[in-house]
Amino acid sequence: MPQGEGETVRLRPPRNTLxxxxxxxxxxxxxxxxxVPVVPLAVLGALIEPARFWLLLPAAVLAAAGTATAxxxxxxxxxxxxxxxxxxxxxxxxxxxxxxxxxAPMSRIQTVDTVRGPLEQLFRLATVTVTTASAKGAVRIExxxxxxxxxxxxxxTRITRDTPGDAT
Amino acid sequence: MSTVAxxxxxxxxDPRTVLVTALVVAGVVAGAAVPLTLGLTRWFSxxxxxxxxxxGAVLVIGVAAGADRVRWxxxxxxxxxxxxxxxxxxxxxxxxxxxxxxxxxxxxxANPMLRLLGLVTVRIGTGEQGSExxxxxxxxxxxxxxxxxxxxxxxxxxxxxxxxxxxxELAVLDPRWIRYAPVSFVAPMLGGAAAGAVMQVSxxxxxxxxxxxxxxxxxxxxxxxxTIIALVLAALVAGxxxxxxxxxxxxxxxxxxxxxxxxxxxxxxxxTSRSISVEEARLRGVDLVEPLGVRLLGAARLDAITTxxxxxxxxxxxDHNTLLPAAPRTxxxxxxxxxxxxxxxxxxxxxxxxPRAARGRRLRWSLAAVLGPVLILTLLGALLTPVLLWIALxxxxxxxxxxxxxxxxxxxxxxxxxxxxxxxxxxxxxxRSTAALERAGVIGWTVKQxxxxxxxxxxxxxxxxxxxxxxxxxxxxDASEGLTFAAEAVPGLLEPFLERSPRGA
Numbered sequence: 020m021p022q023g024e025g026e027t028v029r030l031r032p033p034r035n036t037l038x039x040x041x042x043x044x045x046x047x048x049x050x051x052x053x054x055v056p057v058v059p060l061a062v063l064g065a066l067i068e069p070a071r072f073w074l075l076l077p078a079a080v081l082a083a084a085g086t087a088t089a090x091x092x093x094x095x096x097x098x099x100x101x102x103x104x105x106x107x108x109x110x111x112x113x114x115x116x117x118x119x120x121x122x123a124p125m126s127r128i129q130t131v132d133t134v135r136g137p138l139e140q141l142f143r144l145a146t147v148t149v150t151t152a153s154a155k156g157a158v159r160i161e162x163x164x165x166x167x168x169x170x171x172x173x174x175x176t177r178i179t180r181d182t183p184g185d186a187t
Numbered sequence: 188m189s190t191v192a193x194x195x196x197x198x199x200x201d202p203r204t205v206l207v208t209a210l211v212v213a214g215v216v217a218g219a220a221v222p223l224t225l226g227l228t229r230w231f232s233x234x235x236x237x238x239x240x241x242x243g244a245v246l247v248i249g250v251a252a253g254a255d256r257v258r259w260x261x262x263x264x265x266x267x268x269x270x271x272x273x274x275x276x277x278x279x280x281x282x283x284x285x286x287x288x289x290x291x292x293x294x295x296x297a298n299p300m301l302r303l304l305g306l307v308t309v310r311i312g313t314g315e316q317g318s319e320x321x322x323x324x325x326x327x328x329x330x331x332x333x334x335x336x337x338x339x340x341x342x343x344x345x346x347x348x349x350x351x352x353x354x355x356e357l358a359v360l361d362p363r364w365i366r367y368a369p370v371s372f373v374a375p376m377l378g379g380a381a382a383g384a385v386m387q388v389s390x391x392x393x394x395x396x397x398x399x400x401x402x403x404x405x406x407x408x409x410x411x412x413x414t415i416i417a418l419v420l421a422a423l424v425a426g427x428x429x430x431x432x433x434x435x436x437x438x439x440x441x442x443x444x445x446x447x448x449x450x451x452x453x454x455x456x457x458x459t460s461r462s463i464s465v466e467e468a469r470l471r472g473v474d475l476v477e478p479l480g481v482r483l484l485g486a487a488r489l490d491a492i493t494t495x496x497x498x499x500x501x502x503x504x505x506d507h508n509t510l511l512p513a514a515p516r517t518x519x520x521x522x523x524x525x526x527x528x529x530x531x532x533x534x535x536x537x538x539x540x541x542p543r544a545a546r547g548r549r550l551r552w553s554l555a556a557v558l559g560p561v562l563i564l565t566l567l568g569a570l571l572t573p574v575l576l577w578i579a580l581x582x583x584x585x586x587x588x589x590x591x592x593x594x595x596x597x598x599x600x601x602x603x604x605x606x607x608x609x610x611x612x613x614x615x616x617x618x619r620s621t622a623a624l625e626r627a628g629v630i631g632w633t634v635k636q637x638x639x640x641x642x643x644x645x646x647x648x649x650x651x652x653x654x655x656x657x658x659x660x661x662x663x664x665d666a667s668e669g670l671t672f673a674a675e676a677v678p679g680l681l682e683p684f685l686e687r688s689p690r691g692a
Contacts, residue, residue, distance in 0.1 A: 026667065028667040029667075030670065122631055124631060156657070158631075
């Protein structure tokens with residue numbers, strides 16, 4: 020027991036960071052999300068003379084907030100998202116305010132999916148999702164270089180295929 | 188499809204299904220016939236109306252029975268060496284096939300009508316999500332149902348070896364357990380439902396106003412407070428009666444057995460009899476569930492944590508994974524030990540309590556939940572009318588002690604331990620759950636820590652599993668101790684990712 024030995028035990032961060040392009044990808048996502056309310060507001064503001072101030076003001080506030088988030092936060096997210104695949108397990112850390120470490124052993128992995136959304140393709144990134152037999156045990160690694168992701172998926176698939184058992 | 192008899196290994200459902208369908212439809216038609224006849228007498232004389240309704244009834248029953256006859260004719264099943272096949276369908280022929288080694292459950296259900304005729308409905312499931320993984324044979328004779336159950340579940344090779352071994356009966360119903368039925372959460376819900384049903388039915392017949400008036404008349408002389416108390420009491424009594432009735436229907440003839448071949452079997456039901464089988468090779472542990480009322484009477488319910496139980500809608504409603512209804516705690520512990528083939532139940536293990544900081548978190552949550560609405564009331568009271576201030580005061584006085592007690596109880600519930608082959612986590616106050624999960628059944632870990640938990644040196648450790656709820660969590664453990672617990676529970680999995688440093692460094 021750690022108390023008896025006077026030790027503190029911590030989870031060490033996984034070894035790998037995501038691809039640097041993930042920062043750009045997150046920024047693009049945020050800017051798009053910001054554009055969804057801002058653009059209609061701005062267009063309406065340009066067209067409707069009497070309500071111009073009350074339409075352009077929220078548009079400006081939202082645009083400023085969205086842009087600031089898009090510039091600053093991804094740098095921070097980049098440092099808080101880490102992953103690692105060893106011979107025995109997949110290990111992922113996400114979040115800062117709500118940190119979450121997920122560990123899935125190789126022997127229990129059931130499926131390995133690689134998904135590349137349109138934005139991810141633009142940044143040559145991919146998301147690898149590793150599922151186990153548990154409804155709540157899926158592990159997602161977002162923002163990997165697409166070649167790294169393809170190699171990883173292939174490696175995981177090979178290892179899980181060679182592991183006997185039905186993974187439950 | 189040809190009309191020749193199917194080859195020998197193909198079987199048909201019981202032909203009496205046509206009779207069952209006709210009788211069921213006749214029952215429904217009879218229910219609808221009386222108001223319809225009364226309605227028709229506005230335009231026709233009584234004999235004419237009766238004749239019309241009778242003709243309609245015969246037509247409806249005939250069509251339903253005919254359709255079922257066709258379904259019977261086109262349905263056949265086969266238990267092959269490798270597969271279970273079912274061909275069915277009224278208009279299109281559906282052919283479905285399950286690999287026999289993937290069959291996890293064979294459940295028999297019989298409603299009163301089927302029981303009278305000695306028939307059962309058999310559901311053969313692989314335990315995967317969705318209805319496509321379940322074959323339903325509706326109906327076959329009881330003997331054929333039993334034969335299918337034995338045939339499909341008897342796999343000598345899968346019998347778990349070793350441990351304390353009890354074959355045969357593990358538990359039977361003790362009628363005294365009925366005393367736990369009224370304290371469950373079902374009772375107030377049924378009471379509310381009864382009151383709602385009275386209102387709804389009276390609205391259908393257009394007499395809702397009269398009902399309210401009648402109730403008002405009864406209480407004309409009594410003050411409002413007494414009226415409310417009397418009405419609530421009436422609803423509660425209705426709820427208790429309903430809960431007792433439901434319990435009798437659900438649990439009469441309850442019996443938990445271990446069968447040769449490594450299968451646990453639950454049989455129960457007064458009118459509708461059910462037989463639920465759990466393959467022991469699929470059992471990953473047990474969950475000792477103590478809802479608040481039941482816990483205050485010193486009782487507990489036992490659920491199975493198992494992979495591959497049917498998860499479809501119907502099964503979820505039917506308490507599919509309950510091994511033992513609410514029974515005295517010592518009895519539940521004995522049954523848990525028997526089910527798991529252990530000398531002592533892991534759910535009775537001494538648990539490591541969680542740090543004091545977890546208590547503070549629970550107190551803050553429950554006080555925030557109570558004081559939030561009170562604060563809003565106070566604010567509105569200050570702005571609008573002082574009456575609200577008094578209400579706010581009353582709410583605070585009544586709710587704060589309850590909130591504090593629940594928070595302290597929730598803290599006392601927290602605990603985790605390793606006990607032999609099992610890891611045990613306990614949490615919850617309204618529904619305290621002590622889950623004993625087989626360590627070999629853990630298929631991953633999720634560790635969560637919020638900013639607040641980090642400051643308090645706590646974290647939540649979740650073991651994910653293919654069985655039961657999919658995840659069992661030890662909430663707010665000491666950060667170091669929780670990680671050590673997880674690392675020891677499944678040797679080798681978490682260890683490579685841990686950093687150890689001397690305390691205070």
